[in-house]
Structure formats: structure tokens, C-alpha cells
Amino acid sequence: MTTATDSLNSDRSLDFIRTAVAEDVRNGRYGGKVVTRFPPEPNGYLHIGHAKAMCLDFGVAEEFGGVCNLRFDDTNPVREEQEYVDSICDDIRWLGFDWGDRKCFASDYFHQLYEWAVKLIEGDLAYVDDQSADEIRENRGTLTELGRDSPHRDRSVEENLDFFRRMKEGEFADGSRVLRAKIGMSSPNPLMRDPVMYRIIHASHHRTGDEWCIYPMYDWAHGQSDALEEVTHSLASLEYENHRPMYDWYIKKLGIFPSRQIEFARGNITYTVTSKRRLRELIEKGYLSGWDDPRMPTLCGLRRRGYTPKAIRQFWEDVGIAKRENNIDIAKLESCLRDQLNKVAPRVMGVINPLKVVIENYPEGESEELEAINNPEDLAAGTRQVAFSRELFIEREDFMEDPPKKFFRLAPGREVRLRYAFFITCTEVVKDEAGQIVELRCTYDPETRGGDAPDGRKVKATLHWVSVAHAVVAEVRLYDRLFAVENPLEIADGEDWLDNLNSTSLKVLPNCYLESSLEEARPGQRFQFERLGYFSVDPDSAGGKPVFNRTVTLRDQWARIAGGKQDGK
RNA sequence: UGCCCGGUCGUUCAAUUGGUAGGACAACGGAUUUUGGGUCCGUUUAUCGAGGUUCGAAUCCUCGCCGGGCAGCCA
Numbered sequence: 095m096t097t098a099t100d101s102l103n104s105d106r107s108l109d110f111i112r113t114a115v116a117e118d119v120r121n122g123r124y125g126g127k128v129v130t131r132f133p134p135e136p137n138g139y140l141h142i143g144h145a146k147a148m149c150l151d152f153g154v155a156e157e158f159g160g161v162c163n164l165r166f167d168d169t170n171p172v173r174e175e176q177e178y179v180d181s182i183c184d185d186i187r188w189l190g191f192d193w194g195d196r197k198c199f200a201s202d203y204f205h206q207l208y209e210w211a212v213k214l215i216e217g218d219l220a221y222v223d224d225q226s227a228d229e230i231r232e233n234r235g236t237l238t239e240l241g242r243d244s245p246h247r248d249r250s251v252e253e254n255l256d257f258f259r260r261m262k263e264g265e266f267a268d269g270s271r272v273l274r275a276k277i278g279m280s281s282p283n284p285l286m287r288d289p290v291m292y293r294i295i296h297a298s299h300h301r302t303g304d305e306w307c308i309y310p311m312y313d314w315a316h317g318q319s320d321a322l323e324e325v326t327h328s329l330a331s332l333e334y335e336n337h338r339p340m341y342d343w344y345i346k347k348l349g350i351f352p353s354r355q356i357e358f359a360r361g362n363i364t365y366t367v368t369s370k371r372r373l374r375e376l377i378e379k380g381y382l383s384g385w386d387d388p389r390m391p392t393l394c395g396l397r398r399r400g401y402t403p404k405a406i407r408q409f410w411e412d413v414g415i416a417k418r419e420n421n422i423d424i425a426k427l428e429s430c431l432r433d434q435l436n437k438v439a440p441r442v443m444g445v446i447n448p449l450k451v452v453i454e455n456y457p458e459g460e461s462e463e464l465e466a467i468n469n470p471e472d473l474a475a476g477t478r479q480v481a482f483s484r485e486l487f488i489e490r491e492d493f494m495e496d497p498p499k500k501f502f503r504l505a506p507g508r509e510v511r512l513r514y515a516f517f518i519t520c521t522e523v524v525k526d527e528a529g530q531i532v533e534l535r536c537t538y539d540p541e542t543r544g545g546d547a548p549d550g551r552k553v554k555a556t557l558h559w560v561s562v563a564h565a566v567v568a569e570v571r572l573y574d575r576l577f578a579v580e581n582p583l584e585i586a587d588g589e590d591w592l593d594n595l596n597s598t599s600l601k602v603l604p605n606c607y608l609e610s611s612l613e614e615a616r617p618g619q620r621f622q623f624e625r626l627g628y629f630s631v632d633p634d635s636a637g638g639k640p641v642f643n644r645t646v647t648l649r650d651q652w653a654r655i656a657g658g659k660q661d662g663k
Numbered sequence: 664u665g666c667c668c669g670g671u672c673g674u675u676c677a678a679u680u681g682g683u684a685g686g687a688c689a690a691c692g693g694a695u696u697u698u699g700g701g702u703c704c705g706u707u708u709a710u711c712g713a714g715g716u717u718c719g720a721a722u723c724c725u726c727g728c729c730g731g732g733c734a735g736c737c738a
Contacts, residue, residue, distance in 0.1 A: 107677055135738050167738065227736055236734055238665045272736055282666040284734050293736035312738045336667055336733050357668085412687060414676040419731055423674045426688045436701065471701070502699080511697060545697045556697050625698045652699045
């Protein structure tokens with residue numbers, strides 16, 4: 095029996111793509127089967143935008159009991175490399191998707207593609223064009239003028255067959271000839287004006303080596319690859335909408351498996367750019383350290399930053415699928431991240447901007463262990479011991495000599511709680527000659543051990559702290575949004591998009607003090623530094639000194655009250 | 664002045680296919696709290712415009728307006 099809430103929960107409406115797929119399944123189109131594909135080009139690293147496509151491609155397949163093929167569109171040997179194939183596989187696995195034994199390559203289909211091209215030629219549906227690239231462009235027409243026929247358009251089938259064979263044999267120079275589909279030069283859609291199917295490129299391919307010197311265009315390879323793999327639903331981004339009539343033309347003329355392409359809008363995110371060209375520029379000009387710089391929107395960058403695969407998938411699931419242009423608030427991504435990290439990240443104390451505190455009534459040379467909860471959101475995570483002693487570090491921002499009304503952390507004469515430890519009261523502020531605060535003298539109340547006062551008195555703040563003698567020294571890298579504006583590519587005349595970079599997207603703090611339990615932290619591990627944010631251990635932590643990357647801050651109401659501009663708005 | 668696609672809270676996605684415009688994020692208030700975290704409760708804000716069809720329109724029709732894509736031998 096279903097209750098009202100059950101049906102409410104299960105009634106989450108399907109997006110337009112899942113609706114279409116569900117309908118096809120119900121109507122028995124493709125015999126009720128669902129096969130999708132994720133088709134990256136191995137010429138760069140995957141980024142968060144690709145994750146959206148993966149969530150869709152793999153997600154739809156799984157939800158409808160089908161499969162999703164991983165297919166590399168490796169039709170351009172001059173841009174593609176094996177290295178990218180490997181990194182792409184790593185990133186997909188990291189995100190948690192599985193292509194089983196269906197790792198496919200468009201290059202696997204080069205022979206079949208060649209045969210199909212011959213078949214089109216034989217049917218007088220394709221021809222070899224001797225025009226130069228410039229001439230072809232010239233004759234293609236414009237958005238408002240129709241194209242003109244190539245002078246070679248009416249070659250005989252025999253001549254076309256002969257030229258095409260000789261193209262393949264390597265008789266002709268790069269760019270001297272192409273094979274074109276004979277669709278018609280007067281279509282209002284310029285993509286349909288006798289599209290190029292093959293071009294001559296004397297270059298070795300990362301998989302087929304020097305076997306070929308003619309390579310299929312993406313538009314000629316992609317739909318046919320779908321057909322060969324019997325992909326039922328080929329989910330593409332909006333810019334391929336105008337290509338669909340061409341794909342359908344090939345399917346019809348060849349009489350092959352009729353995959354159905356459905357287009358959706360890619361997801362843009364505020365304060366970020368995902369174009370490979372721009373990302374490469376950031377690296378080449380030295381703004382970023384590489385493709386896995388923790389500020390990169392690449393999956394390897396996000397991974398190094400400390401993002402979890404689950405958070406990324408949750409994000410795209412929440413955002414949904416539609417066809418309109420969009421620019422998703424990066425705060426949504428951060429919200430998904432915090433939501434997950436909050437549940438799984440062990441809590442720990444670390445002081446990143448230290449201010450020394452001396453507990454005057456605590457005996458010198460002594461220390462004790464206090465019990466701390468590892469994760470209040472998950473009591474099964476247990477507890478740990480933290481060392482307390484006479485000399486401590488607290489966060490410099492947690493003390494104000496002359497506090498405003500809403501500041502309820504430590505101040506002269508004020509009592510606060512040290513988390514899991516004691517109440518302390520500030521008795522004296524020690525300054526250097528320059529007037530800088532260098533140390534606080536405090537007293538503690540031994541009765542408040544653990545953090546509660548037997549007499550029931552309250553404090554307004556709880557501070558994190560680290561015992562000086564027991565601290566682990568670490569480097570902490572504070573990352574923030576890469577760009578200072580929502581739309582980095584939106585620039586006024588004379589401005590450069592690089593001017594939109596956030597100049598404080600990285601602050602390195604070489605000497606931070608962390609509780610001793612962090613001594614054994616391993617690269618990739620994630621923690622919540624209480625009251626500061628989520629941090630993960632960077633692979634640079636090799637040399638004995640741990641390095642932590644700030645993944646994301648905690649939500650911070652005080653920053654807002656204090657007029658902090660931490661979110662750039 | 665070509666063709667294709669799209670326009671719903673600040674953002675993003677919904678609306679049982681013509682029947683009270685809803686969720687999430689953001690923002691703002693309150694409660695609780697040994698993280699100014701978290702949790703809970705509440706509040707504010709939207710159908711691009713003009714006509715038409717209809718008892719009734721975000722949804723259908725017409726005409727506008729605005730945004731995006733397309734003139735690589737890139738994908």
C-alpha cells in the first residue's frame with residue numbers, strides 16, 4: 095500500500111530526456127532496450143561539465159536496465175593521444191561509472207566506415223572534391239546565401255571510386271582532396287551542404303598507427319559508431335542539434351541502425367570556465383600549476399582539491415536536465431560538497447593563523463589527554479584523545495582586544511570554552527614594541543574539564559585550539575574561487591578575461607599547527623578542521639611535512655555579520 | 664533580412680499534459696547547539712510582451728521581443 099508521502103517521494107518527475115526514453119521503452123521501440131554512450135575525444139582532461147554528460151549517459155542506461163558504452167571519438171590523429179585515453183578512464187572510474195567491457199573507439203570502425211563510404215559513392219551519394227579548403231568554404235555560401243555546386247560534383251561513380259581509393263592509398267597530399275556527401279548545396283542548414291566525410295591527413299594515429307592517411311570527420315564517424323554499437327539513445331549537447339538531420343540522412347541512405355539523438359544544454363557554472371583552450375592558457379601562462387591544480391574545474395583538479403565523486407554526482411542530479419542556457423550558482427556545488435563531507439569527514443582541530451595562549455594556572459611541563467568526538471554526525475566514528483597543556487595556539491581571529499557587540503569569542507576579561515577541554519578567561523594581552531599582539535595570558539577553570547561547568551554557567555563561544563608541545567606543523571593551502579566575477583568570459587571592450595582572475599585564489603600558509611592525530615594522514619584523506627572548513631591531504635605531503643588543501647570553507651555566519659566578502663558578492 | 668533551439672522566483676529544475684505555479688540553492692528571520700558548523704521551523708521573490716481560443720492558459724494558436732547555436736578538411 096502506498097501512502098501519500100510514498101507517492102510524493104517516488105513521483106519525482108522525469109526530465110524530458112528520461113521521459114522520451116521511457117516512452118520509447120514503453121512503445122517497444124528498439125525492442126525495449128536502452129543503450130547509451132559517453133563519447134569523449136582523447137585530446138584533453140575531463141572536467142566538471144563532462145561529469146554532467148556522464149551522469150546522464152550512465153544514469154539513463156542504468157535506470158532503464160541498459161548499458162552505457164565508453165567511446166573515444168579518435169578521428170583526428172593530430173590532436174589525440176593515448177595519455178588522454180588513460181586519464182579519461184581514470185577520471186570516469188573515480189566518478190564511479192563503469193563501462194564494463196565496452197571500451198570502444200571510433201578508430202575501431204575505420205574499415206567499416208570506409209566500406210560505407212564506398213557504398214555511398216556507388217549509390218552516387220558521395221563524391222571526391224578537388225577544391226581547396228578555401229574554395230569549399232567560398233562555395234558553401236553563408237548563413238543567408240545558399241551554396242554553389244562544386245565543379246567536381248558530377249564526376250562519374252567510377253572516377254569517384256578511383257579517386258577515393260587513391261586517396262586511401264596515399265597518392266595525394268594533405269588537403270588536396272576530400273570526400274563529400276552529395277546531399278545538396280541549397281539547404282538552409284549550412285551543415286547539410288555536402289558535408290565533408292573524409293580528409294587526407296598523413297599522420298600516425300595513436301591506435302591505428304600509419305595504416306590510414308584518410309580520416310573520417312566526426313560527423314561521418316559518430317552516428318555510424320552509434321549505429322554499429324546499436325546505441326538507442328545518443329544524448330548530445332545542444333550544438334549538435336543542427337547536425338541531427340545529417341546523421342539521419344546517413345542512417346537512411348545506409349539503412350543502418352537508427353539511433354535516436356536527443357540534445358540537452360550543457361551546464362555552465364558561475365565563477366568558472368571550462369573551455370580547454372582557456373584552461374590550457376591558464377597553465378601555460380603560469381596562473382595555475384597544471385591540469386590537476388586544485389583550482390581547476392577538471393575532475394583531476396577537483397579530486398586533488400578534495401571534492402568527492404558523490405558530491406559531484408549529487409550536484410548534477412539536483413541541477414537536472416533542460417534545453418535552456420544556464421549558469422548554475424557555484425554555491426550549489428559547494429552546498430552539495432558540504433552536505434556530503436559533513437556526514438563523512440572526521441573532525442579535527444588545527445590552527446592556521448596561530449596566536450599563543452599561556453594558561454597561567456596550569457602547571458608547567460605537564461599535560462593531559464581529553465576525549466574528542468570524531469564526528470557528531472556519525473557517532474560510530476568514535477572518539478580520540480587530544481593533548482592539552484599550559485601553552486596553546488588559538489586562531490588569531492578568535493580574539494579581539496576591543497570587540498564589537500556581535501563578536502562573542504575571546505576578549506580581555508571574557509570567558510570562552512576550548513572545545514572538549516576547559517573554560518578559559520583572558521587576563522592579559524601581551525604585545526611587542528610594534529604594538530602587535532604576540533601572546534595572551536589566560537586562566538582556566540579545572541572544574542570545566544570536558545567543556546561543561548558544574549555550576550551551569552554558560553559561555554557564548556567555543557574555540558578550537560592545539561597544544562604547542564604536541565602540534566604537528568603543516569603547510570595549508572587556502573583555495574578560493576579561481577575567478578572574481580560570475581561570468582569570467584564576459585568582458586568590456588579592451589579588457590582581458592584574465593583580468594577577472596581572483597588574485598587571492600590561493601594563499602599558502604607554511605606553518606600551521608594541527609593536532610597530533612594528523613601525523614599519519616595520507617594523501618587523499620579528507621577532514622573537517624573544526625570551525626574552518628574541509629581540508630584534504632595533498633600528494634605533495636611527501637617530505638615528512640603534511641600539506642593540506644582547503645576544499646571548501648564551512649558556512650560562516652560571522653563572516654557575513656563582519657561584512658566579510660568571502661563569497662565575492 | 665536564412666535555418667534550428669530556447670525564454671517560469673536572484674540561480675536552477677518542476678507543474679499529473681488545459682485545472683490553486685512547487686522543490687533545491689541563495690537571501691532573510693526564529694528555535695536548538697560544546698563547531699557563528701549541523702539540524703528544525705518560518706518568510707520574501709517568477710510564468711518575456713500583446714492579442715486570440717476556452718468556464719479556465721506557464722501549457723494551445725497568432726504576431727512581436729529577447730537569448731543561444733550554425734558559414735573547420737575541429738569535436
